[in-house]
Amino acid sequence: xxxxxxxxxxxxxxxxxxxxxxxxxxxxxxxxxxxxxxxxxxxxxxxxxxxxxxxxxxxxxxxxxxxxxxxxxxxxxxxxxxxxxxxxxxxxxxxxxxxxxxxxxxxxxxxxxxxxxxxxxxxxxxxxxxxxxxxxxxxxxxxxxxxxxxxxxxxxxxxxxxxxxxxxxxxxxxxxxxxxxxxxxxxxxxxxxxxxxxxxxxxxxxxxxxxxxxxxxxxxxxxxxxxxxxxxxxxxxxxxxxxxxxxxxxxxxxxx
Numbered sequence: 001x002x003x004x005x006x007x008x009x010x011x012x013x014x015x016x017x018x019x020x021x022x023x024x025x026x027x028x029x030x031x032x033x034x035x036x037x038x039x040x041x042x043x044x045x046x047x048x049x050x051x052x053x054x055x056x057x058x059x060x061x062x063x064x065x066x067x068x069x070x071x072x073x074x075x076x077x078x079x080x081x082x083x084x085x086x087x088x089x090x091x092x093x094x095x096x097x098x099x100x101x102x103x104x105x106x107x108x109x110x111x112x113x114x115x116x117x118x119x120x121x122x123x124x125x126x127x128x129x130x131x132x133x134x135x136x137x138x139x140x141x142x143x144x145x146x147x148x149x150x151x152x153x154x155x156x157x158x159x160x161x162x163x164x165x166x167x168x169x170x171x172x173x174x175x176x177x178x179x180x181x182x183x184x185x186x187x188x189x190x191x192x193x194x195x196x197x198x199x200x201x202x203x204x205x206x207x208x209x210x211x212x213x214x215x216x217x218x219x220x221x222x223x224x225x226x227x228x229x230x231x232x233x234x235x236x237x238x239x240x241x242x243x244x245x246x247x248x249x250x251x252x253x254x255x256x
Contacts, residue, residue, distance in 0.1 A: 009127035017061035022138025024238035031242035041111035043252035
């Protein structure tokens with residue numbers, strides 16, 4: 001992974017957000033999300049402030065609202081659940097546009113929509129401005145458990161290899177008259193999955209032994225960690241967003 005693998009959400013750019021070290025962006029995103037979650041659901045103005053912060057960061061990162069909103073559709077199942085809460089909630093009820101809705105359900109729906117959407121948008125901004133390699137590098141610099149970063153590293157490194165292997169096996173099956181669309185050929189599909197697992201296991205074992213022979217000790221060398229760890233100034237710049245978010249959350253809790 002020396003050159004780094006860009007993922008489907010990454011957007012190449014030279015923006016100030018892209019140039020920040022990955023560890024400060026990860027920390028800022030996590031702290032911002034914590035502040036959003038800690039905000040009382042009745043503090044509507046606070047969520048407007050969070051949305052403004054996200055918009056400012058998106059503008060600095062040169063990520064358009066259309067791109068963000070289209071990728072945010074991943075939360076659609078939670079949105080549908082949120083819309084059902086006003087009808088299913090108990091307690092005090094209020095009439096809105098001819099519909100009798102639960103007050104507690106309305107608050108719960110807004111809570112899910114606001115906090116979920118802000119969390120998704122913050123995660124999308126992190127993904128859009130940080131390559132997969134840099135994400136893993138940032139987690140390593142933040143002292144994430146090595147076992148997790150190593151597993152993620154190898155998974156991402158060889159995912160494309162396994163996908164290619166599965167594609168070649170499917171082409172081979174189809175060329176021999178197999179059609180996976182038919183239920184009675186499910187046995188052949190299952191056998192293919194088993195063969196793919198065995199190939200992946202054997203390949204992983206060979207790669208691991210090759211790495212051991214080259215001095216691998218369970219941790220990536222310093223070359224992988226690379227130079228350019230965040231400076232105090234970069235930490236201060238990245239801390240601006242979570243600091244403002246924490247201030248908003250604190251004021252909202254005091255005014256509750």
